Amino acid sequence: MVESRLGELGIQFEFFAAIDAVAGEHLKFPRFPKKLRSRYGYRLTPGEAGCFASHAMLWEACATSGHPMLILEDNVHLEPGFPRALAAAAAELEHGTEFVRLNASYRRRYVPLKQFDEDMQLVRYLKGPRGSTAYALSPEGARRLLDGVKHWAEPLDDYLDRFWVHGLPPLVIHPVTARRADVPTEIPGRKPPSGLSRVSHILVANWDGLLRQAYNHRVGLSRSRAVMPERGIDESVATLGLSE
Numbered sequence: 001m002v003e004s005r006l007g008e009l010g011i012q013f014e015f016f017a018a019i020d021a022v023a024g025e026h027l028k029f030p031r032f033p034k035k036l037r038s039r040y041g042y043r044l045t046p047g048e049a050g051c052f053a054s055h056a057m058l059w060e061a062c063a064t065s066g067h068p069m070l071i072l073e074d075n076v077h078l079e080p081g082f083p084r085a086l087a088a089a090a091a092e093l094e095h096g097t098e099f100v101r102l103n104a105s106y107r108r109r110y111v112p113l114k115q116f117d118e119d120m121q122l123v124r125y126l127k128g129p130r131g132s133t134a135y136a137l138s139p140e141g142a143r144r145l146l147d148g149v150k151h152w153a154e155p156l157d158d159y160l161d162r163f164w165v166h167g168l169p170p171l172v173i174h175p176v177t178a179r180r181a182d183v184p185t186e187i188p189g190r191k192p193p194s195g196l197s198r199v200s201h202i203l204v205a206n207w208d209g210l211l212r213q214a215y216n217h218r219v220g221l222s223r224s225r226a227v228m229p230e231r232g233i234d235e236s237v238a239t240l241g242l243s244e
Contacts, residue, residue, distance in 0.1 A: 002072065002074050002075075002076055002078075002181075003015075005077075005078050006072075006078070009078060009080075009082060009083050010083070011082075011083065011086070013072070015074075016054070016057070016058060016061075018050060018051075018054040019050045019053035019054045019057060020050060021046040021047070021048075021049035021050035021053065022046045022050070025050070025053065026049045026050060026052070026053035029053055029056055029152070031149070031150065031151050031152045032049065032052075032053065032151070032152050032153075044153065044154070044155065048155045048156070051132070051155075051156050052152055052155070052156045052159070053152075055071065055132060055156055056145075056146065056152070058071050058142075059137070059142040059143075059145050059146050060142070060146065062137055062138075062139055062141075062142035063139050063142040063143045063146060065139065066139050067139065068090065068093045068136060068137065068138050068139070069136070069137050069142070070086065070089075070134070070135075070136050070137075071132075071134070071135055071136075071137060072133070072134050072178070073132065073133050073134070073180075075133070075180055075181045076103070076133045076134055076178050076179070076180065076181060077178070077179050077180070077181040077182075078134075078177065078178055079177040079178070079179075080177075081120075081175065081177040082102070082177040082178055084120060084177075085102050085120065085173040085177040085178075086102065086136070088116045088120060088122070088173055089102060089136040089173055090136065092122065092136075092171070093136055093137075093138045097138070097171065098137070098138045098140050098141030098144065098168055099135065099136075099137055099138070099141040099144075099145075099168035099169075099171065100122075100135065100136045100171050100172070100173060101129065101131070101134070101135045101170065101171065101172045101173070102134040102135060102136065102172075102173050102176070102177060102178045103129075103131045103133040103134045103135070103176055103178040103179055103180070104125070104129030104130070104131055104172050104176050105129060105130040105131035105133075105157075105180070106129050106130050106131075107228060107229050108125045108126060108127045108128075108129050108170075108228075108229070109125070109126045109127070109223060109226035109227065109228055110123040110124060110125045110126065110172070110174075110226055110227065110228075110229060111123065111124050111126070111221055111225050111226050111227075112227070113171070119175070120173065120174065120175070121173075121174050122171060122172075122173060122174075123171070123172050123173075123174050123229075124169055124170065124171055124172075124221070125170040125171075125172060126212075126216055126221060126223065126226050127161070127170070127212065128157075128160065128161020128162070128163065128170045129161070129170055129172060130157045130160075130161060131157060131180070132156050132157055132160055133178055133179065133180050134178035135160075141168055144166045144167050144168055145159075145160075145166055145168065147166075148162075148165050148166030148167075149165060149166075162208065162212075163212075163215065164211045164212055164214070164215035169219075174229065
């Protein structure tokens with residue numbers, strides 16, 4: 001489906017085979033702890049580990065190539081305006097930006113940074129929008145993601161949103177023109193943590209919140225300057241469709 005859509009939009013692409021964590025392929029990355037214990041109080045599933053490792057493989061390719069890269073997951077749905085958004089993201093990378101997201105799963109407060117034309121702008125979210133469906137990355141941005149933490153022990157969405165760790169702020173092209181297609185995922189949901197795991201989850205989440213607010217304060221961002229985006233393109237798949 002994504003192959004035909006990219007062809008329709010005139011975008012050249014290359015497919016990469018995903019990492020199979022069930023077969024232990026993710027362990028070739030030394031930053032994966034063998035027991036996959038997440039910092040959020042639960043173990044990463046093989047699907048989550050494989051997703052993270054697959055993206056990390058592309059980060060390595062981007063850093064080595066010396067050229068920017070657009071990363072799309074195979075379950076992405078692209079709106080007609082995607083080529084314009086991609087061109088805007090590419091221009092930002094040429095001017096030194098290291099990481100631009102073209103999708104966002106949650107509605108978050110944001111600060112407008114740049115108006116590209118009448119209906120397209122670059123915004124900076126106060127809180128990570130979640131989602132790894134579509135983003136553009138410079139080689140330096142790829143190196144930041146690779147070097148951000150000693151161990152990869154959390155779902156990819158969570159890591160991408162921890163901008164105070166890797167130093168890549170959540171910049172998003174609005175309106176969002178890439179979203180997760182309404183197809184079954186290979187990364188199943190999990191039961192909420194309980195007992196001590198739940199305590200760990202709450203403590204880490206609260207600590208992350210404090211670090212996020214401190215980072216935003218340090219760079220001069222506050223809720224008083226932020227606005228809430230309009231409802232998303234398709235709330236049924238959570239594209240800008242959930243409240244903060």
